Amino acid sequence: MPESTASAARILAIHAHPDDVEFQCAGTLALLAGAGCPIVVATMTPGDCGSVERDAEAIAAVRRAEARAAAALIGADYTCLEFRDLAIFEDDESRRRVVEALRRARPDIVLTAPPVDYLCDHEATSRLVRDACFAATLPNYKTRQWEPAPPLAKIPHLYYMDAIEGIDRDGRPQPAGFLVDVSKVFDLKRRMLACHASQRDWLLKQHGIDEYLEAQARWGAHRGAEIGVAQAEAFRQYLGHPYPTDNRLLASIGQDGKGQHLQAPSLTSGPSPVPPLR
Numbered sequence: 050m051p052e053s054t055a056s057a058a059r060i061l062a063i064h065a066h067p068d069d070v071e072f073q074c075a076g077t078l079a080l081l082a083g084a085g086c087p088i089v090v091a092t093m094t095p096g097d098c099g100s101v102e103r104d105a106e107a108i109a110a111v112r113r114a115e116a117r118a119a120a121a122l123i124g125a126d127y128t129c130l131e132f133r134d135l136a137i138f139e140d141d142e143s144r145r146r147v148v149e150a151l152r153r154a155r156p157d158i159v160l161t162a163p164p165v166d167y168l169c170d171h172e173a174t175s176r177l178v179r180d181a182c183f184a185a186t187l188p189n190y191k192t193r194q195w196e197p198a199p200p201l202a203k204i205p206h207l208y209y210m211d212a213i214e215g216i217d218r219d220g221r222p223q224p225a226g227f228l229v230d231v232s233k234v235f236d237l238k239r240r241m242l243a244c245h246a247s248q249r250d251w252l253l254k255q256h257g258i259d260e261y262l263e264a265q266a267r268w269g270a271h272r273g274a275e276i277g278v279a280q281a282e283a284f285r286q287y288l289g290h291p292y293p294t295d296n297r298l299l300a301s302i303g304q305d306g307k308g309q310h311l312q313a314p315s316l317t318s319g320p321s322p323v324p325p326l327r
């Protein structure tokens with residue numbers, strides 16, 4: 050973990066499944082890590098339906114390890130909330146579980162799934178995290194844990210990642226609120242996704258090409274073209290009352306959200322170099 054400074058924001062990136070974060074925001078996380086921000090990557094499930102060969106607990110163990118290895122490449126911690134695939138629902142018990150995860154991570158900035166996406170788990174995660182950011186500040190909202198973490202002092206800045214292929218369920222494009230230029234860290238983002246070997250190999254068998262890594266590069270280039278850079282990631286900030294509305298994410302990495310760099314991100318304190326992907 051890079052040494053954090055007093056002003057470095059604490060980051061929680063929480064999505065439904067192992068590899069969602071690597072597809073949608075790993076480049077931005079790498080930039081934040083380079084800026085000295087402590088980062089926790091969380092998944093709601095361990096991806097227990099992500100195999101046609103292994104049983105649920107066997108593939109879950111593999112995928113937790115893959116997610117942990119990917120997070121480690123940027124010095125981030127990894128945790129799983131242990132929901133199960135296709136069984137994430139917006140209910141009382143689930144929201145309390147997400148609140149406890151927020152109180153343990155104590156983020157200033159939360160990145161999560163978009164409210165409209167192709168998969169029910171993504172949409173349920175989005176709503177649970179959105180509401181948990183507020184609930185986590187309320188002392189009387191108990192999480193029923195043995196040793197509950199204290200309430201958050203303030204509501205974190207909340208951002209939605211891109212939907213898969215950037216479209217809603219009617220196929221309409223969902224415009225980005227702003228875009229982060231991740232060209233300089235794209236190789237690292239690619240290596241993070243490559244940690245998910247169980248999924249990469251599955252697609253490799255199905256398609257006969259490395260569709261897993263190709264899809265990541267293709268989508269990043271598509272978003273990048275919108276602001277004239279090689280690779281970008283799209284976000285929308287949640288601006289509902291009473292969540293913070295200044296853009297602390299962009300301020301943390303010195304970008305304007307349209308491809309301009311306001312200051313050079315300090316990568317000297319970031320993760321040590323990792324051998325290139327083979």
Ligand SMILES: [Zn+2]
Nearest residue numbers: 065066069171
């Ligand atoms: Zn997913």
